[in-house]
Amino acid sequence: MAHYQGLIHRYRDRLPVSDSTPVVTLNEGNTPLVELQRLPGMLGFDGRILVKFEGLNPTGSFKDRGMTLAVTKALESGARAIICASTGNTSAAAAAYAARAGMTSFVLIPEGKIALGKLAQAMMHGAVVLQIQGNFDDGMRLVQEISADMPVALVNSVNPYRLQGQKTVAFEIVEALGDAPDYHVLPVGNAGNISAHWSGYCESTGHETAACGHCAGQCPYHGHGARATRRPVMLGYQAAGSAPFLRGAPVPQPETVATAIRIGNPMSWSLAWAAVRESGGWFAECTDEEILSTQALLARSEGIFCEPSSATSLAGLIKDLRAGRIKSGSTIVATLTGHGLKDPDTAIAQSQPTHAVAADKGPIAELIARFL
Ligand code: AN7
Numbered sequence: 423m424a425h426y427q428g429l430i431h432r433y434r435d436r437l438p439v440s441d442s443t444p445v446v447t448l449n450e451g452n453t454p455l456v457e458l459q460r461l462p463g464m465l466g467f468d469g470r471i472l473v474k475f476e477g478l479n480p481t482g483s484f485k486d487r488g489m490t491l492a493v494t495k496a497l498e499s500g501a502r503a504i505i506c507a508s509t510g511n512t513s514a515a516a517a518a519y520a521a522r523a524g525m526t527s528f529v530l531i532p533e534g535k536i537a538l539g540k541l542a543q544a545m546m547h548g549a550v551v552l553q554i555q556g557n558f559d560d561g562m563r564l565v566q567e568i569s570a571d572m573p574v575a576l577v578n579s580v581n582p583y584r585l586q587g588q589k590t591v592a593f594e595i596v597e598a599l600g601d602a603p604d605y606h607v608l609p610v611g612n613a614g615n616i617s618a619h620w621s622g623y624c625e626s627t628g629h630e631t632a633a634c635g636h637c638a639g640q641c642p643y644h645g646h647g648a649r650a651t652r653r654p655v656m657l658g659y660q661a662a663g664s665a666p667f668l669r670g671a672p673v674p675q676p677e678t679v680a681t682a683i684r685i686g687n688p689m690s691w692s693l694a695w696a697a698v699r700e701s702g703g704w705f706a707e708c709t710d711e712e713i714l715s716t717q718a719l720l721a722r723s724e725g726i727f728c729e730p731s732s733a734t735s736l737a738g739l740i741k742d743l744r745a746g747r748i749k750s751g752s753t754i755v756a757t758l759t760g761h762g763l764k765d766p767d768t769a770i771a772q773s774q775p776t777h778a779v780a781a782d783k784g785p786i787a788e789l790i791a792r793f794l
Contacts, residue, residue, distance in 0.1 A: 426449060427449060429447075429587065430587075432452070437491060438495070439495075443498050445490075447490050448490070448522060451594065453476050453591075454474075454475050455598045455599075456726065460723045460724060469748075469754060472756070473726060473728075475726065475758050477758055481511075482764055484588065488583070488588040492519075493516075494583075495583045496577065503573065504528070505568060505576055506577045508561070508578075509535070509681055510540030511760055513543075513551070517529060528574060530554050531554070531561065532556060532557045532561065533555055540765075557675075557686070562578060562687070584618075585614055588614065589618045595755055596623070599755075602627070603654050604753050605657060605755070606619060606756075606757070607739045607754060608656075608659070608735045609732060609738075610658040610694060611684075612685050613658075613690035613694035617690045620700070654701065656701040657738065659738030660734070661713060663676060664685060666687065666688060667688070672687040673686035673687075679714060679768060681731070706742060708737040713731075714733070716740060720736060728758040728760060736758075
């Protein structure tokens with residue numbers, strides 16, 4: 423088999439590209455779908471829980487799936503520069519793919535409110551980083567205004583190519599499982615990803631989908647790769663301090679430790695509602711404590727380190743399992759959207775302190791013996 427060359431090559435028959443499209447790729451996608459071995463038993467659940475570890479994409483988050491296509495299409499259209507607002511991961515992906523394409527990237531981030539790893543990525547890839555004295559929603563408004571007036575392509579998920587790229591995660595899951603799972607759970611911030619997942623599942627069953635931005639459900643790609651016989655119930659989880667889908671309206675001052683989903687005015691509002699309604703799913707919320715304890719639980723019981731926002735998917739699932747809202751014996755897939763290394767400060771702050779010890783065998787052996 424030829425070596426894997428990224429999701430545009432893999433799914434080109436289901437994406438809006440032609441043979442002459444200049445593909446900008448870092449070989450994103452094809453992420454592991456890992457079955458949890460200890461958690462289901464610990465939770466008294468008799469079904470299967472699998473995590474789609476999107477943190478193993480090239481820049482450490484699912485954003486690479488959308489960014490490969492958005493930057494590819496921007497390059498194809500002759501753009502020389504891209505711009506986005508971001509809570510961190512979009513800026514990291516935009517910066518990396520712009521570097522790959524030889525383009526300039528501008529990223530607007532909320533000052534002091536993005537995780538350190540993401541900031542390091544944007545800076546290292548040479549983005550022009552603008553720290554604004556406002557939140558993501560302010561940044562989103564500003565980049566829409568600026569990209570309307572200046573020659574910079576907007577690569578936030580209001581750009582339909584982003585969701586087109588991101589829908590491929592559902593194709594991979596359907597291929598790995600042989601069909602769609604019973605439930606799909608994921609964190610919701612700007613709400614593009616839940617919309618894209620749903621779009622991918624719909625296309626896998628030959629359903630038309632409102633989230634298909636380039637064709638409004640009319641294009642020949644629809645149903646082309648259909649392999650699934652059903653679509654999952656979609657469950658979207660939010661952080662309690664940043665939960666517009668639970669409040670039924672935008673939240674003016676969103677706050678959460680899960681900074682990636684610190685978003686009060688989601689752009690894909692109607693698409694996300696459609697995904698949840700059409701699938702028979704729901705939105706629910708988790709506290710910051712629940713998010714952090716689930717992040718640690720996953721890291722310690724399964725060996726999988728995701729960032730706090732990503733742990734929101736399992737934190738919400740655990741609550742819904744305990745509340746009896748999930749059918750027994752179900753197969754559940756949770757998207758882990760970003761890698762834990764993105765946010766080392768939050769990880770270290772909630773972990774046990776390290777042990778300062780002399781470089782001598784005696785005290786080290788004594789310490790080890792305490793844990794045996
Ligand atoms: C790890 O980077 O919005 O609901 O600007 O980084 O599709 O927005 C990040 C979002 C979940 C929410 N998990 O996804 C950004 C940004 C992680 C994220 C989400 C984000 P959407």
